Amino acid sequence: MSAKEITVALVGNPNTGKSTLFNALTGLRQKVGNYPGVTVARKSGRCDCGDGLKVELVDLPGLYSLAAASPDEQVVTDVLLGSLEGSQQPDAIVVVLDATNLLRNLFLASQLAELNLPLAVVLNQADVAHEQGLKIDTQLLSQRLGGVPVVLTSAWKGEGIASVRRAIAEVLSKKTKMARLTWPAQVESALGSIVSAVQSDTGTAPSMADAQRILFSSNAHTSERLGWTLARREPVIRQARDQVRAAGFNPLAAEPLIHYAHLRKVLEGVTSGGAGKQGNAAALDRVLLHRVMGPILFTGIMLGLFASVFWLAKFPMQWIQAGVDFLKSIVAPALAGTPMLQSLVTDGILAGVGAFLAFLPQILILFLFVGILEDSGYMARAAFIMDRLFSWCGLNGKSFVPLLSGFACAIPGLLSTRTIEDPKARLATAFAVPFMSCSARFPIYALMCAAFIGPLYGPGWESVVMVGMHCVGLIFAVPTAFVLTRFILKVKPQPFVLELPRYQMPKPRDVLWRMWQNAAEFISKAGTVIFAITIIIWALCYFPRDAQMAEKIRAAEPTLSTHELQARMQAAMIEQSWMGRFGKAVQPVFDPCGFDWKITVGVLASFPAREVIVSTLGVTYSIGKGAEADSNHLRQAMQEAKWLSGPRVGTPIFSLAAVLALMVFFALCSQCGPTIATLAQETGGWKWAAASFFYMTILAWVMAVVVYQTVIRIL
Amino acid sequence: MTPLSQLLPGQYGKLSSLNPERAVDQRLMALGLLPGMVLKLIRRAPLGDPLAIEFGGQVVSLRLAEAESLIVDVAADCPVQRPQKLS
Numbered sequence: 001m002s003a004k005e006i007t008v009a010l011v012g013n014p015n016t017g018k019s020t021l022f023n024a025l026t027g028l029r030q031k032v033g034n035y036p037g038v039t040v041a042r043k044s045g046r047c048d049c050g051d052g053l054k055v056e057l058v059d060l061p062g063l064y065s066l067a068a069a070s071p072d073e074q075v076v077t078d079v080l081l082g083s084l085e086g087s088q089q090p091d092a093i094v095v096v097l098d099a100t101n102l103l104r105n106l107f108l109a110s111q112l113a114e115l116n117l118p119l120a121v122v123l124n125q126a127d128v129a130h131e132q133g134l135k136i137d138t139q140l141l142s143q144r145l146g147g148v149p150v151v152l153t154s155a156w157k158g159e160g161i162a163s164v165r166r167a168i169a170e171v172l173s174k175k176t177k178m179a180r181l182t183w184p185a186q187v188e189s190a191l192g193s194i195v196s197a198v199q200s201d202t203g204t205a206p207s208m209a210d211a212q213r214i215l216f217s218s219n220a221h222t223s224e225r226l227g228w229t230l231a232r233r234e235p236v237i238r239q240a241r242d243q244v245r246a247a248g249f250n251p252l253a254a255e256p257l258i259h260y261a262h263l264r265k266v267l268e269g270v271t272s273g274g275a276g277k278q279g280n281a282a283a284l285d286r287v288l289l290h291r292v293m294g295p296i297l298f299t300g301i302m303l304g305l306f307a308s309v310f311w312l313a314k315f316p317m318q319w320i321q322a323g324v325d326f327l328k329s330i331v332a333p334a335l336a337g338t339p340m341l342q343s344l345v346t347d348g349i350l351a352g353v354g355a356f357l358a359f360l361p362q363i364l365i366l367f368l369f370v371g372i373l374e375d376s377g378y379m380a381r382a383a384f385i386m387d388r389l390f391s392w393c394g395l396n397g398k399s400f401v402p403l404l405s406g407f408a409c410a411i412p413g414l415l416s417t418r419t420i421e422d423p424k425a426r427l428a429t430a431f432a433v434p435f436m437s438c439s440a441r442f443p444i445y446a447l448m449c450a451a452f453i454g455p456l457y458g459p460g461w462e463s464v465v466m467v468g469m470h471c472v473g474l475i476f477a478v479p480t481a482f483v484l485t486r487f488i489l490k491v492k493p494q495p496f497v498l499e500l501p502r503y504q505m506p507k508p509r510d511v512l513w514r515m516w517q518n519a520a521e522f523i524s525k526a527g528t529v530i531f532a533i534t535i536i537i538w539a540l541c542y543f544p545r546d547a548q549m550a551e552k553i554r555a556a557e558p559t560l561s562t563h564e565l566q567a568r569m570q571a572a573m574i575e576q577s578w579m580g581r582f583g584k585a586v587q588p589v590f591d592p593c594g595f596d597w598k599i600t601v602g603v604l605a606s607f608p609a610r611e612v613i614v615s616t617l618g619v620t621y622s623i624g625k626g627a628e629a630d631s632n633h634l635r636q637a638m639q640e641a642k643w644l645s646g647p648r649v650g651t652p653i654f655s656l657a658a659v660l661a662l663m664v665f666f667a668l669c670s671q672c673g674p675t676i677a678t679l680a681q682e683t684g685g686w687k688w689a690a691a692s693f694f695y696m697t698i699l700a701w702v703m704a705v706v707v708y709q710t711v712i713r714i715l
Numbered sequence: 716m717t718p719l720s721q722l723l724p725g726q727y728g729k730l731s732s733l734n735p736e737r738a739v740d741q742r743l744m745a746l747g748l749l750p751g752m753v754l755k756l757i758r759r760a761p762l763g764d765p766l767a768i769e770f771g772g773q774v775v776s777l778r779l780a781e782a783e784s785l786i787v788d789v790a791a792d793c794p795v796q797r798p799q800k801l802s
Contacts, residue, residue: 065745069738101772104747218736252735256744281774282757291761384776388762391778495739495781497746500767500774 146179394485728787
């Protein structure tokens with residue numbers, strides 16, 4: 001690698017087809033990472049610009065203005081100014097504009113011109129502009145913008161990509177910069193006064209772009225980055241803003257007003273025809289956003305999405321399970337001579353790999369759908385329809401898809417919170433997602449309903465409890481989000497201003513590529529954590545071993561069959577394992593919930609993955625491994641289980657109170673290693689993951705105690 | 716002088732004032748919604764909120780509560796869209 005790789009930043013408004021262009025330019029040779037300290041994805045790739053010139057192309061998040069209201073926008077601004085730690089200022093900028101809405105798109109380009117970097121202009125979606133009868137004189141536009149290359153492309157159709165490569169090479173060699181606008185004299189002098197004040201106070205002269213951020217933006221980010229203290233800057237900024245006011249502009253409105261007035265002149269004679277056409281959007285919106293039809297179609301689409309994540313994913317999940325079982329069946333006999341290694345490989349390593357591979361089908365299917373919904377333009381409409389239901393508790397319309405997919409599995413739900421721009425709503429949604437009753441909670445509900453609710457009260461109540469349990473999480477998630485956004489999160493909420501873009505056919509390559517990127521990131525980040533947790537829990541349940549266990553059991557009960565002996569062995573082994581001892585020791589904590597030590601061990605062993613509760617109960621109640629929710633043996637064993645000591649001696653352990661408490665506990669408790677790992681990944685640290693874990697777990701315990709103590713007093 | 720939120724679907728209005736202190740208004744100005752510009756209320760969401768408005772060849776969704784500082788002049792439904800200085 002050369003001493004300094006040439007980097008080129010790809011910047012543009014959302015919905016300009018920027019990512020499609022990026023994929024076309026880099027040919028999927030991409031790296032995805034995070035900017036240091038923030039949860040904004042950094043996408044970069046190698047772009048071949050001809051004549052052996054290879055540059056690193058960085059795809060920055062889409063934004064409308066450099067005024068930096070949201071963290072994403074802040075990152076873009078910081079990257080472009082070269083002020084973000086660990087990233088160098090780009091050598092050139094490619095600004096992608098939507099050819100059908102040049103005026104608005106040029107606002108960002110005009111702000112970028114102030115950065116004084118070599119710049120090339122790409123007018124994308126030229127095909128749509130052509131269909132609308134819009135003609136653009138690119139030569140005249142290039143001339144008005146100071147000679148920067150202006151290229152027409154249709155990234156979707158793959159047209160004009162070569163000319164973008166040539167334009168990048170051209171601006172890098174000629175250092176062509178876009179013409180800056182002429183500021184009104186008083187504004188120019190206000191900017192000048194800020195530049196000289198910063199220079200004399202901090203010792204370094206700020207760029208013109210920095211001076212504009214200080215003068216026009218209401219946040220103090222730039223001043224603080226430059227080390228310009230409040231006491232020093234306050235009088236200077238006030239005076240400079242007074243100068244702007246004297247020129248007849250509100251300082252906070254001056255920037256767009258002056259840029260837009262300038263750009264109207266730039267565009268005079270550049271475009272002709274096609275103006276004001278909405279294309280397909282208006283007609284489709286009449287149906288898709290119709291007062292009656294809109295919600296019906298929305299419900300249909302979302303049910304389709306949910307059914308796909310929930311049902312369609314079952315088949316590949318079964319194949320993965322079968323594959324893992326097959327591997328186990330091959331490996332187990334080979335390691336029969338070393339039981340510890342055999343157990344480590346089959347119950348630890350293979351189970352751990354299987355545990356996170358099992359999430360892949362759901363992630364892939366959800367992201368296939370999310371990609372289609374986003375790229376088609378429907379996601380913005382879905383948010384428009386649903387926003388009212390979510391806005392009162394601090395979430396927004398875009399929270400719907402993550403929460404809905406949470407009912408299948410929290411992992412893809414958490415990953416899809418990335419579609420929410422507002423950082424506050426994103427975090428609150430991510431916090432609410434694990435409360436949704438995911439499919440892994442289903443087995444314990446099914447077991448409890450089938451074993452106790454059904455036989456005691458009939459199938460009618462069985463369904464009521466089943467549905468009720470699916471609502472418990474939701475009932476607690478909504479107030480949690482409300483309190484979180486209202487009182488706890490200090491992040492400034494973003495206004496919910498959402499562009500309803502043109503409808504468009506999603507490009508399969510883009511959708512599939514993003515689907516794959518999400519899956520790969522999940523495997524590489526969360527995968528390792530999940531794997532580690534599985535191994536730890538395996539070790540806790542396995543050690544220490546008592547080599548004489550079999551003889552002891554056989555001596556006590558010589559008539560046992562081989563299968564019964566096996567089951568007793570497993571029960572005894574887990575009882576005297578670290579996990580079993582720990583379970584017995586902490587049973588008093590769960591005693592107010594009505595859990596005996598066997599349930600307690602089940603609860604503890606379920607922390608990495610709640611679905612193991614059924615098979616753990618199978619082991620502790622001596623049914624043997626592989627117990628299923630519909631296992632008659634397990635039901636019978638639990639129905640017959642009685643308290644052997646203490647004040648409740650002789651009464652059934654699984655009373656109605658304990659059964660309900662156990663289900664409520666599982667509905668609320670944070671028992672999913674992958675969820676915690678993903679939450680940490682998506683919120684940029686362990687702080688929120690830890691908060692979620694303790695909050696949900698304590699809430700689960702409290703509610704289980706409330707349910708148990710209430711029901712036991714009523715009955 | 717009418718708040719944007721009181722426009723009927725399909726009705727045009729000319730933006731007479733906004734509040735540049737508010738983050739929403741700043742975002743809308745970046746999108747090109749400047750005083751003097753004609754906008755159209757296209758529809759309300761099925762639950763009454765948010766609103767979809769059209770200006771400068773684009774459709775943007777906006778919450779009722781966030782639209783309160785946008786004052787429009789309903790009399791004008793001319794298609795001319797020229798910004799004026801904000802005093």
